[in-house]
Amino acid sequence: MEKILADFGIQPILLLAQVVNFLVLLFILKKLLYQPILKVLDERKKKIEQSLIDAQSIELKLVQTEEDREKKLAKASEEAKQILDEATKSANLVIEEAHLKASKDMEEILQKGQESINAERSKMHQEIREELADLIEVSLEKVAGKILTTKDQKELVQKTIKQL
Amino acid sequence: MEHEIVLKPEVLGYLGVLPVTNTLLVAWITMAILIILALFIKFRMKTIPGKFQNLIEIVIDTGYKTVEEMAHNKTKLFFPIVMTFFLYILISNWFGLFPGFATIGFYEQGEHGQTFVPLLRSINSDLNMTLGLALLSVAITHIFAIKFLGLKGYLKKWFSLEMFGVFLFVGLLELVGEFTKIVSLSFRLFGNIFAGEVVLATISNIFAFIVPLPFYFLELIVGFVQAAVFMMLTLVFMVLLSEKHGDEH
Numbered sequence: 488m489e490k491i492l493a494d495f496g497i498q499p500i501l502l503l504a505q506v507v508n509f510l511v512l513l514f515i516l517k518k519l520l521y522q523p524i525l526k527v528l529d530e531r532k533k534k535i536e537q538s539l540i541d542a543q544s545i546e547l548k549l550v551q552t553e554e555d556r557e558k559k560l561a562k563a564s565e566e567a568k569q570i571l572d573e574a575t576k577s578a579n580l581v582i583e584e585a586h587l588k589a590s591k592d593m594e595e596i597l598q599k600g601q602e603s604i605n606a607e608r609s610k611m612h613q614e615i616r617e618e619l620a621d622l623i624e625v626s627l628e629k630v631a632g633k634i635l636t637t638k639d640q641k642e643l644v645q646k647t648i649k650q651l
Numbered sequence: 652m653e654h655e656i657v658l659k660p661e662v663l664g665y666l667g668v669l670p671v672t673n674t675l676l677v678a679w680i681t682m683a684i685l686i687i688l689a690l691f692i693k694f695r696m697k698t699i700p701g702k703f704q705n706l707i708e709i710v711i712d713t714g715y716k717t718v719e720e721m722a723h724n725k726t727k728l729f730f731p732i733v734m735t736f737f738l739y740i741l742i743s744n745w746f747g748l749f750p751g752f753a754t755i756g757f758y759e760q761g762e763h764g765q766t767f768v769p770l771l772r773s774i775n776s777d778l779n780m781t782l783g784l785a786l787l788s789v790a791i792t793h794i795f796a797i798k799f800l801g802l803k804g805y806l807k808k809w810f811s812l813e814m815f816g817v818f819l820f821v822g823l824l825e826l827v828g829e830f831t832k833i834v835s836l837s838f839r840l841f842g843n844i845f846a847g848e849v850v851l852a853t854i855s856n857i858f859a860f861i862v863p864l865p866f867y868f869l870e871l872i873v874g875f876v877q878a879a880v881f882m883m884l885t886l887v888f889m890v891l892l893s894e895k896h897g898d899e900h
Contacts, residue, residue, distance in 0.1 A: 515689060528708060528715075
């Protein structure tokens with residue numbers, strides 16, 4: 488054993504030197520290489536995960552917004568339709584009312600016209616009658632003046648007129 | 652120029668009591684490379700990575716996921732150790748393939764006449780280095796086992812009296828296995844890299860142009876595979892040892 492070790496040139500102090508070398512290297516690399524690299528890798532991993540989550544939520548929001556927009560659009564168009572319907576209804580109502588009123592007015596006018604015509608006519612009748620009575624009176628006077636008294640004449644005229 | 656096959660690393664000089672071998676020098680250079688790389692990453696870190704940062708991130712992330720698959724909730728603790736084993740061994744293996752290794756050096760007057768002393772030598776072609784790593788790997792494994800199982804649970808793994816002492820025998824066998832781990836980890840790495848060095852030196856001696864190229868490719872693969880093997884074995888040992896006894900389904 489001793490001889491083998493001697494053949495290979497084994498010296499405890501050299502072993503120790505190598506052990507110290509390794510420990511120094513271990514300490515320095517741990518502080519300067521492994522920790523910073525692993526930290527950066529970890530941070531990057533987290534960042535990627537975070538951005539993936541963000542992207543997902545953004546996509547979700549986009550879909551939601553799209554849905555919202557469509558809903559709003561549908562609602563708006565429905566409202567517009569409703570408003571249009573109402574407007575049409577009220578317009579119809581107004582037109583109908585106007586129609587109604589117009590027809591009423593017309594009837595009234597017609598009635599009034601009729602009435603005034605009637606009144607005119609009866610007035611004319613009256614006038615004609617009176618004129619006729621006068622005419623008859625005059626002609627009767629001329630025809631029967633000599634026979635009948637004035638009083639009889641008048642009675643006769645009145646009777647005749649009534650019979651007419 | 653003939654290269655002698657030398658198992659021992661060559662001593663370049665002394666730093667106090669510490670003999671600075673050529674492998675130790677390269678170990679320091681490798682460490683410096685890794686530390687500079689780490690500094691570069693640390694102070695140039697961006698959320699949106701450049702090409703270089705991307706490459707490093709892929710390496711670290713792959714390592715982390717591999718460890719996570721086996722260690723689950725202990726990943727945070729195991730990962731830095733296992734990853735450092737991997738990076739240190741990988742970079743030192745590949746760094747050892749650079750030109751200048753085992754060729755730049757000086758002659759020294761030794762006991763047996765003049766010997767060539769290369770200034771640079773691949774770290775893991777020195778058993779000191781691989782044995783150091785293996786010892787540390789097994790030691791950390793046991794420390795984690797004690798941490799996760801408690802001293803009592805840890806000792807129970809080796810000295811159990813269940814099944815009329817059958818498990819005592821099993822425990823003893825496993826205890827021997829722990830020493831085997833040290834030997835297998837260190838010698839596997841050392842053997843592969845040392846053999847690679849020898850092959851490259853030999854081929855280069857036969858014909859230095861073009862012909863060694865396929866072997867360099869082979870050594871690139873071997874360097875990676877050995878680093879990965881060391882890492883995975885350490886990881887598996889850690890996971891197995893720090894697992895509670897009843898946990899294995």
